Amino acid sequence: MTRRILIALACCAVAAALPSSLDSSAAAAGARVTAPADGVQRRAPRKRKAGPGRASGATLKPAPAVPPVGLLDAEGIKQLLARGTAPNDRPLLVNFWATWCEPCREEFPDLVKIDADYRTRGLQFVAISTDDPAEATKGVPKFLREMRAQMPTYILNVTDSEPVINSVDPTWGGELPATFLFDRHGQIVFQHKGRVNPAELRAALDKVTSDK
């Protein structure tokens, strides 16, 4: 009974936090985004039934809810990358990925940890998926749930990927995954194509979040 009460309380807390997390992430990104229409991501996490493998009395920790996955167009990217004025006056880490991309999936747990470690140190971290926009309510939130990811995540909604690639970095060919760290003035201070080395990224993050 106590366990049920705890689960219900946890679900309520997550549900109450979600709308503000959507608003703040979109506003913080300062980007032109489209929230998913059906609100699937706003659901409280599904309760797991106690199965034979789960001993009664064990702590049942619900999977954390993931922020809703919005859509981001070329103008949204431009606004997101614009640095210097509030609310975009913080260092920005952008990771381009896709659920179909093996090294993207491999590096994601490192990025989730980095998000947790640097969020309170003034870092804005946005994950941008290049999956089909239809995945905004399917594969992408499913993967984010599995990863227990909390960073704002968008799916690119563009007819041509080239302007987006060039707006991020003209020297980038479009290979995935790709990780870019911008300082508070919008200059790229770290970038990596392919699976990122977390130690190298953390060193760059330490520097950029301590620069005034």
Next chain:
Amino acid sequence: MKKQQTIALTLVLACSLGALALVARADTPTAAPVAIGATVADFTLPDADGVAHSLASLKGKNGTVLIFIATRCPVSNGYNERMEKLAQDYKAKGVSVVGINANVTEPASEVKSHAAEKHLTFTILKDEGSKLADRLGAERTPEVYFLDASNRLVYHGRIDNAQNPANVTGSELRDALDAVLAGKPVAKAEAKAFGCTIKRAAAQ
């Protein structure tokens, strides 16, 4: 007991070597990309059966399309039918299409079975050590290098502008091919798209 220790030690060593190999996998090209207008020097690479082919032996009289492809990349696989059709459409026009697999993670045997399974009939070369990819500056799959009859690079980049064939509104590679065949300049010589990184062996 001693035998068990030996087995355990061997396992630990094997795991360590495996981990090192994983860490050693690199995704970043080591050379500057070849520029539009530059001539690509002849090269020789084996196909999936180990038979060596030179660019000179494969080139079409009107040009050659080199496409870095992969067996496991969903983007590259999304273009299998389009690449095969391209090869068929332009064979009669004197342009050869050649696939190149430079992924260290995809052995020649897999390249061969993949081509058979996906009905790819154009020649596919195995770029062991990603040496050609390094020389051209290739970074992703699929990525195209279209060389004219003199092996001059006239187009570099994507095949078209949409992974989903239903959403294609611009076919830059075909536009470049048609322009060269008509004796006209290529309007858009470079175009980018999202793709998979080429999985390179680590630099020694």
